[in-house]
Structures are given as structure tokens and as C-alpha cells.
């Protein structure tokens with residue numbers, strides 16, 4: 138008897154994409170593999186010692202309230218703490234305008250749920266964060282790609298896209314983008330804000346990496362230039378602990394109302410205890426001490442990777458030199474197939490992500506690679522890039 142229930146699956150489920158990176162990265166857990174592939178924090182950055190104290194404070198201060206059902210919009214002390222934290226970054230948000238979610242991934246999914254009718258057009262910078270593409274794709278949109286260069290999306294390309302078709306929203310990672318590490322320049326932020334304001338367009342600004350700045354001056358969030366047109370999305374995953382699943386957003390009032398309704402139906406509210414821990418992490422001053430420590434761990438790793446790329450990659454390869462974040466984006470000359478390089482590198486125990494997976498068009502990005510520098514130490518990075526260099530030369534790239 139067949140027990141396949143495929144015929145029961147909804148049209149929506151059939152539109153969901155499998156995460157192709159997960160498939161290709163199955164090899165990463167092999168013993169001895171050096172992974173430059175993931176996008177996850179180094180475990181040394183988790184404030185485990187501090188958490189013993191934070192735990193006690195949470196139980197003393199909030200008691201049963203930290204374990205109880207709570208508001209859909211999020212634990213009130215956490216929203217207050219977040220509003221203060223965001224004010225220091227001049228992001229316009231008060232506790233009432235914030236909504237807390239189970240990671241920023243859940244914000245992206247819920248935005249897809251309330252905004253996308255199948256066939257709607259979503260604008261994405263090219264390349265774009267794969268997790269956002271997976272979240273939105275469940276709701277069956279079509280995509281239009283916006284050109285990018287070293288300063289982020291090209292404003293003229295955005296104008297053309299918005300003028301040629303009805304675009305539901307534009308999704309952007311404005312600072313230290315995943316996958317390229319690029320940052321939308323301060324000038325461009327103003328230009329993009331003008332473009333979206335004059336067309337009354339909606340932008341989702343996803344900002345998980347902005348706090349991981351190793352050098353240079355931060356640019357204000359796009360949201361500060363166009364608060365009525367931007368949903369600002371961020372997370373504590375890269376500056377506290379991703380396992381706590383704490384993401385949040387600040388949205389224009391109508392979008393906020395519908396996000397609220399959708400979240401109420403989906404999960405009632407996010408984990409109260411995790412929000413209470415994060416409240417004390419912020420209000421107890423732990424975050425101010427921890428973020429510089431994270432930066433001090435990552436900065437030399439990134440410098441080691443940049444230096445190793447300079448020493449070991451052929452002259453006709455280019456790469457980004459981000460001022461922070463977790464990724465470097467490498468681009469080989471036309472004709473190179475980074476997936477072939479990937480399989481040969483894996484044989485020599487080095488893994489990365491071929492960049493083509495971050496594009497909507499199947500033939501785009503073939504010679505590109507995303508390299509993560511946060512998980513391994515400097516000496517291992519130097520050795521891994523030396524291996525990659527040898528593989529590339531051997532590959533004829």
C-alpha cells in the first residue's frame with residue numbers, strides 16, 4: 138500500500154524551495170573539513186559566563202512573568218531595551234512600533250505572508266540573501282533583479298525596475314550584505330530613499346550585520362531617511378546568540394498591524410524567557426562589552442583572509458574588502474565555474490559556497506564564491522586559502 142501523501146500537499150507547499158546550499162554543504166561536517174561555507178557566528182562569541190549571571194537576574198527580576206504567555210508584539214521590557222539600543226544607532230523606533238519575532242527569518246516569512254499574492258513582483262538586489270529568497274518563494278512571487286556594484290544597488294537600475302512594472306517591495310541587506318559583504322554607501326542610501334519616497338514604494342531593509350563593523354564610519358540606516366517606506370529588520374543572532382531566535386522589526390503602522398495579526402495566528406508570541414535574557418543582556422551593559430569582543434575576534438580573521446587572497450589567488454580574480462560583517466565575495470574571470478572549484482576544494486578539505494546560488498537567473502554568478510571568515514582561526518584561514526589558490530590554478534581558472 139502506498140503511503141505517499143503528495144496529492145495532499147497545498148499549492149503553497151509545492152512552491153517552497155529546498156535550500157540547495159544545505160544539500161551542497163552536507164560534506165562540511167566531514168572530519169577534517171575546513172569550512173569557509175556557513176554564515177554562523179563563532180561559538181567563542183557566545184557570552185556563556187555572563188549568562189550565568191543574566192539567568193539569575195532574569196529569575197529575580199521577572200520571576201514567573203519570564204515563563205508565562207506574553208504579548209504578541211513582544212515582551213515589553215525587551216521592546217523598551219531594543220528601542221534604546223536602536224536610538225543609539227539613530228534608528229527611529231519606539232517600543233510601540235517594534236515587533237519581536239523568532240529570528241529575523243520569521244519576520245521575512247511573515248512579510249511574505251501578508252504582502253505576496255502569487256505572481257506579485259519582488260525586487261531583489263543581485264546577488265541576494267538565499268534565506269530571504271526561500272522565505273518569499275513559499276508565497277510564489279516573481280522576481281526582478283536590481284543591478285549592484287561595489288556601493289550596493291545601482292539607483293538607476295532600481296528606478297527602471299520600479300517604473301517598468303508594479304513592484305510589491307524591494308528587499309535589501311544594506312550593510313555588509315550576505316553574500317557579498319558590500320554596503321550601500323551613504324550617498325546611495327539618500328538616493329534610494331528619494332526614489333522610493335517619490336514612488337511610494339516599500340523596502341524591506343534587513344540589517345543583521347551592521348554592528349559588526351571592524352573599521353570605517355557607519356552610515357545611517359536607510360530607514361532613517363524614509364521611515365514611512367521602510368520596514369527595518371534586524372536580529373540579535375550575530376551579536377548575542379542565534380539559538381535564542383530573537384529577531385525584530387520596525388514597520389510603518391499598517392504593515393505592523395498586519396504583521397501582528399499574522400504572528401498572532403502563527404505562534405501567539407516569541408519565547409518570553411529568551412526575550413527576558415536579551416533584556417538583561419542589553420540593559421545590564423553586557424552587549425556593550427560583548428560586541429567589541431566579537432569584533433576583535435573577527436577582524437584579524439578577516440585581515441588574514443584578505444592577505445591570503447592577495448598572496449594565493451591569480452591576478453585576474455577580484456574580491457570585496459568589506460569593513461565588517463562575516464563574508465568576502467570572490468569573483469573569477471568569465472568562464473570559471475566555481476562549483477567545479479568547490480568539488481576539488483572539498484577533496485582537499487576546504488569548503489565554501491559557490492556564488493551562483495545567490496542569483497535568481499540560473500546562468501548568473503557562475504565564477505563567484507562566498508567565503509566566510511568567522512568560524513576558523515587565522516592560521517587555518519591562511520592554509521585554506523592557499524589550498525583554494527592551488528585548486529584554482531590547477532583548475533585552469
Ligand SMILES: Cc1ncc(COP(=O)(O)O)c(C=O)c1O
Pocket residue numbers: 176239240241242243266268310315343345371372373374379382383384
Ligand atoms: C541577511 C540575513 N537576514 C536574515 C538572517 C536570519 O537571521 P536570524 O533568523 O537568525 O535572525 C540571516 C542569517 O544569516 C542573514 O544573513
